[in-house]
Amino acid sequence: MNLIEKAGVWILDYLDAAVLHVRAVAGGWRVPAHYAHGEPGKPTVVLIPGVYERWIFLKAIADRLWEDGYPISVVHGLGYNRRPIVDTSDRLGAALSRVRANPAGRIIVAHSKGGLVGKHLMLSSREDLGIRGLVAVCTPFAGSRYAKYVLGQTLRAFSPTDDTIVLLGRNSSVNAEIVSIFGPFDPHVPDGSVLVGATNVQVPVSGHFRILQSAKAIDAAADAVTLLASRPADGHEASAPRKDPVISTSEHSDILVSAVALLRDRHVLMVRARDRDVLFMPGGKIDEGESPADAAARETREEVSVGLVPGTVHELFTVVTQAHGEPDGRQVRMVVFGGEADAEPQPSAEVSEVHWVTTADLDRCPPAGAEVLRQLAALDLID
Numbered sequence: 001m002n003l004i005e006k007a008g009v010w011i012l013d014y015l016d017a018a019v020l021h022v023r024a025v026a027g028g029w030r031v032p033a034h035y036a037h038g039e040p041g042k043p044t045v046v047l048i049p050g051v052y053e054r055w056i057f058l059k060a061i062a063d064r065l066w067e068d069g070y071p072i073s074v075v076h077g078l079g080y081n082r083r084p085i086v087d088t089s090d091r092l093g094a095a096l097s098r099v100r101a102n103p104a105g106r107i108i109v110a111h112s113k114g115g116l117v118g119k120h121l122m123l124s125s126r127e128d129l130g131i132r133g134l135v136a137v138c139t140p141f142a143g144s145r146y147a148k149y150v151l152g153q154t155l156r157a158f159s160p161t162d163d164t165i166v167l168l169g170r171n172s173s174v175n176a177e178i179v180s181i182f183g184p185f186d187p188h189v190p191d192g193s194v195l196v197g198a199t200n201v202q203v204p205v206s207g208h209f210r211i212l213q214s215a216k217a218i219d220a221a222a223d224a225v226t227l228l229a230s231r232p233a234d235g236h237e238a239s240a241p242r243k244d245p246v247i248s249t250s251e252h253s254d255i256l257v258s259a260v261a262l263l264r265d266r267h268v269l270m271v272r273a274r275d276r277d278v279l280f281m282p283g284g285k286i287d288e289g290e291s292p293a294d295a296a297a298r299e300t301r302e303e304v305s306v307g308l309v310p311g312t313v314h315e316l317f318t319v320v321t322q323a324h325g326e327p328d329g330r331q332v333r334m335v336v337f338g339g340e341a342d343a344e345p346q347p348s349a350e351v352s353e354v355h356w357v358t359t360a361d362l363d364r365c366p367p368a369g370a371e372v373l374r375q376l377a378a379l380d381l382i383d
Contacts, residue, residue, distance in 0.1 A: 010187045013207040017057075020209070024054040031055070031074045035062065038071030043132055043229055044102040046073045048092070050112030050138075051154060052080045057111055060213050061137075061221045065109070068222055070229075071102065081113060082154045085164050089120040096129050105130040107228050109221060111212060112188070113158070115139025115180070116165075122174040133177040133228030135221050138208050140189045141180065142169060172197050177231070179224035183211050194378045199227070199318040202371055220320075255323050255332045257368075258296035259283030260308065261316060261376060262341050266383045267356035268376055269345055270369065271303055274352045278324070279364045281336070281372055282345075292335040304345035304354060312340040317375055324366030332368050336375075358383040 038044070045065050047058045055062075055074045062072045075095045081088060096106070106129060108118040115136030122131050143160035150156060159165065175197035182193035185206040194200050201224065205214040259281035262269040270279040284299040286292055293315075297308050316336045323332040345354050355361070359377050362370045376382045 006185060006187065009185055009206045009210075013187055013209050016207070016213060017209040020053075020057050024056045031072075035066055035072035035074070038066065039069035041104055042070050043104040043107050043130075044071045044073050045225065046075065046096070046106050046108050048075075048078075048108060048110035048114030048117050049081055050110075050114050051082060053111065053114075054080070057209070057212055058109060061109060061218050064218050064222050065225055068226075070107075070225065073099075073106070081117075084157060085113065085116050085120055085168075088117045089124060092117065093121055093125045093129060097125075101130045104229075105132040107132050107225055108134045109137075109225065110134065110139065111137045112139055112208065115141070115178075115193075116168060119168055119174065119178065120164075122177070123168075123171055126174065132231065133179070134174075135179045135181065135224040135228070136193070136195075137181045137217065137221065138183075138186050138189060138211060139180060139193050139195075140165075141193060141195045142191060144189050145191065146188065177228065179227065181211075181217060181220050181224065183207060183217075192374075192378045194317060194375045196317055196379060197315060199224070199320065200375060201320045202374075255326070255330065256286045256292075257283055257332060257334045258286055258292040258299065259334055259336050259372070260296045260300045261336055261338050261372065261381070262300075262304075262306075262345065263338070263376075263381055264356055266381070267358055268373070268382050269304065270355050270357050270361075270365070271347070271351045272353040272355065273350060278366050279355060279357065279361065279369060280366070281334070281369055283334070293337060296335070296337045296339075300341075303348055303351050304341075305348050306341040306343045306345050308339040309342050312338075314338050316379070319368050319371045319375065321367045321371050324368065334368050334372070336372055 047055050047062055049055050049057045066072050075092055110118045118134040140158050143165040144158045147156050147158040175195055178198040180193050180195045180198050181201045183203055183206045186208050188208040201220050203216040203220050205211045205216055211217045271282055272279055282300050282303045283296055286295040293313055316338050319334045320331055323330045347354055359373050362373055
């Protein structure tokens with residue numbers, strides 16, 4: 001995206017934000033009465049808007065979730081969410097504790113700063129409040145380097161070196177229960193919203209505010225809530241570190257795959273399959289009853305003739321994007337692991353070439369591979 005295109009995103013983004021602010025001032029702050037009612041057994045969705053925002057910024061997503069049967073909760077008293085993250089989390093937790101919890105629990109849906117508030121709330125009061133997960137849209141989990149250029153502590157608090165940002169980043173115990181949704185370019189979060197250990201979903205819509213009205217992002221948020229709601233609701237089981245699950249491929253419409261990011265000198269290994277002209281991550285489909293980690297190890301042996309050193313395998317992130325060579329709308333869900341190879345990678349019978357690549361090779365990759373390169377670069381693992 002060139003500078004002119006980015007400038008266009010900025011302009012359209014602020015126009016969308018202005019429209020939403022006007023609606024809020026004109027009475028759009030009123031919460032529809034029907035939001036309080038949902039289908040039995042479905043968790044309550046708690047909305048947390050971003051800084052200088054009202055809940056109406058999340059209305060398009062809330063409307064869709066209510067249509068899907070989820071009751072919607074809007075907590076009043078947060079104003080324009082200008083207080084420090086910890087203070088807002090404490091106030092929100094106190095407000096939620098005064099309301100009888102839905103037996104099915106709660107799922108937070110948040111925008112921007114709201115995602116940071118939501119993560120803090122999960123870390124401090126998850127079991128007490130029955131929080132089953134967080135869907136965060138355009139959240140600066142690693143802060144924003146633009147924060148140093150603005151006046152006032154409200155926005156400067158998003159600095160990557162801010163104590164709260166650093167502490168939230170270091171504590172990854174709830175990341176597995178977070179879905180982070182973002183576009184290819186966010187003018188307010190230039191380094192992206194990738195969160196290690198979370199399910200990271202990129203939608204083809206740039207912007208920080210426009211994405212909230214996008215059909216693709218609304219669908220992604222609805223899918224994310226469904227994913228979190230399908231996980232066990234028991235507080236003790238949910239709060240434990242997530243085990244590597246055994247996935248039944250018959251339960252998902254997405255194509256489920258595992259891949260391994262083998263790193264060397266700020267490059268990552270990719271392969272070219274025989275009779276194919278694009279580069280892929282070493283990996284492949286998860287077999288019925290196989291765990292993602294086991295699939296990743298098996299595919300690595302089959303494709304590049306190496307094993308993974310015990311104790312080095314760890315989940316990095318999950319990529320969800322358009323599946324290469326499939327009809328529009330068919331998505332691939334790729335769980336990406338890090339690890340160390342026990343030998344020098346070599347082409348196998350399935351692979352004709354191996355390449356050590358960087359983001360300079362994005363145009364040689366299908367959508368999932370390109371997104372893996374972007375996320376590895378965002379984690380400062382490759383150039």
